[in-house]
Amino acid sequence: MWTRSDLRADFDRVRVELSTGPAVLRDYTKSMKHHWHEAAFIPDLADSEAAWKVASRLRHLREDDFVGGFVLRRYERFTSVEARTWWVNGVCALVSAHPDTPNDVPPHNLDLDAVTPVIAALGLPLITVDFALRADGVWRIIEIGDGQVSDRPATTDPSTLITALLAGTI
Incomplete structure (x- = not known):
């Protein structure tokens, strides 16, 4: 609210x-x-x-x-570190660690199927979406950003991010 x-x-x-x-x-x-x-x-x-x-x-x-x-x-209790996802034209181009926890690899069981149509419906060329796993096993969107202040984690090579974004044709 x-x-x-x-x-x-x-x-x-x-x-x-x-x-x-x-x-x-x-x-x-x-x-x-x-x-x-x-x-x-x-x-x-x-x-x-x-x-x-x-x-x-x-x-x-x-x-x-x-x-x-x-x-x-x-407030919700989370059991995982945050994962930062990078979206180009409604398609997830990259999943990375969150910049606040660059050495913590996000869980591999991040299921984006339910949120992909919702994110695509936003009609934005580039956004980041941060997720964390709730204590009840549900993935929760923590934050959506328009890329203006969406930092990359230090452990993600800049060329990896740029290649993923360009592959999505932004």
Whole structure:
């Protein structure tokens, strides 16, 4: 769920709609996951003051780069590292490690069949989609990016990425 502003009333409306339990917070374009406990993770949405403290810290850290409003998502426990997938014209061109964990090879059982038509329907020439395996065995989309800030992991040779992207004819 998301807000249309950075106002507390807007934040509280969405927070209450999500009810109770842990949540993850970001703005429209970026999380502050490197500041997990202070600006990304809300332990319990029912604690309005603690939740607003996290939201305020996110807003402060993002400063002029804050985009749109707050995005709240229920916290989910993942059992794998993130995999970054690179898509050209709706087709997956490459699966790589995530840039935050470049030495962690993503699981080989990533099933893209269910999401491929949805990603293709976006009609975008280039996007990245990050996935992680949930504790219940379901692959979850973590984030979709338009490639503008989608870094490659240091362990993926630039020529490998460029070759895969060009093969998709972007």
